[in-house]
Amino acid sequence: MALPPAVELRRRNRAALLEQLHRHGPQTRAALTEALELNRSTIGALATDLAESGHLQETTGQSTGSAGRPSTLVACVPQSITVAAVEIRADRLRFALVGLGGEVLERSETALEDGDDPVSAVAVITGGKAGDAVDAVAAMPGLVDEGTVAHSTELGWVDRDVAADLEAATGREWQVVDTATAAAVGEWSRGDAHEARKLLYLHGGRGLTAGLVIEGRSQRGGSIQLGHIVVEPGGRECACGLRGCLEAEMEAFVFAEDIENATLAAGMGDAAARDRLRRSGEDLGRALGAVVTATGPDEILFGGWLRELYLSTAAPVRSALAETTLPHLRSKLRLRTPVLGDEGALMGAAETGFAAVFDRMR
Ligand SMILES: [Zn+2]
Known part of the structure; x- marks a missing residue:
């Protein structure tokens, strides 16, 4: 049964207010009024309501403005x-x-040995x-569709x-997302x-x-098998059964172990290393x-060890891209390289969860 319009509107406004604070941090009621384009009394009622439900707290922040009066900030309860x-x-x-607001409340890490099942x-x-x-x-790294990993070179699934x-197991x-999509969500939101x-x-x-996100949100079909795009027909045999896949031609597993030495050797003038990086x-x-031709992105981030590769081969990457895309697709x-580095995928996984939480509240 559909909710009465006023109730539905209130739900949407509650979700919008929480999402605004989650993404942008503590703010004054006046700033929230402006950001959400709602009137002051609506913001006041929502804030009171969400404080009663334990989601928000109002705290006295640093003094602002010429009067030096401390301002009251609305903040999430993580x-x-x-x-x-x-x-x-x-x-x-x-x-x-x-937690709500993006605070990491707990964190841990463990090494996995060959033969360990990550899921357990x-x-x-x-x-x-x-x-x-x-x-x-x-x-996790691979081609992910809904909850299924269709193919993962790294995990062998x-x-x-x-x-x-x-x-x-738990x-x-x-929700299951591929590492690249999660990192894209992380870089967009955090x-x-x-x-x-x-x-x-x-x-x-x-x-x-590779992962494509639109307005910071993961898309069904946005998980892309970059490594299995054939760049050399009839080329090297790939673990997937095709020949000439990007990751086979680049010997991605070798770079994954040792991109630092490859770039160092090239930097010191090793002609073979330079040639290999350029190719x-x-x-x-x-x-x-x-x-790019298929998806038309406006920004590309090079993450994982592709960061190092891109930093040392930006010119050949760009010229090969220029030869294979239409000018209007590459003009803007x-x-x-990403700013969150290794943290991007973990933070993006969390943000993917929060996006679903806010969607359910609406
Ligand atoms: Zn392949």
Whole structure:
């Protein structure tokens, strides 16, 4: 049954107010009035209501303005809504319990050995804390569709229903996103990429993946198999069964172990190392040409070890991209490296959870 319009409006305004404070931090009622384009009495009623439900608190902040009068700030109560976030890699598992407003309330990390199942390890590292969280999100490298990892070079999974396995291991529901998409959400919401309407994040691990988010939100179909775009037809055999895939041609697993030495050797004038990096940059640029043509992003971030590769091969990446995309697609395209680094995917997993929480409140 549909809610009466006034009740529905109030729900939407509550969600908007919480989301505003979650994303932008403590603010005065006057600032909230302006940001949400609501009148003062509406903001006042919502703030009182949300303080009573334990989501908000009003605190006296630093004095502002010429009068030097301390202003009253409206702030989130972090413990009132928590999201459990995990990031799975082949050799490592990280967990964070993130509170409303973005504060990390708990965090832990564990190494994974070959043969360990990361999904079972999630139950151990979250230690039951995920059960109390309002949402739970796991990020992992691969092609992810809904809760299933269709293919992951790094984890060696094909068509694994990870959401079901995580639920069986922990007794609660999980959202599953790929690492690149999670990192894109993280950079958009907690980094400095919020200007990008279509943000493409490239993640270099043992395989290569990409994630496209629109206005900071993950999209179904936004998880992209960057590593298995064929850049050399009939080329090197890839673990996926095709030939000439980007990650096979670049030998991504070698760079994943040792990009530092490769770039160092090239920097010191090693001609073979330089040549290899340049060719890898060109291959990456060509694969990106296909992705850019298909998706039309306005910003591309190079994450994981692709950050180092891009920093040393920006020119060949750009020239190969220029040869494979239409001018109007690249005229406003920004290419750069992410600011959150290794934290992006974990923070983005948490933000993916908060986005779902706010959606359900509306
Ligand atoms: Zn492949």
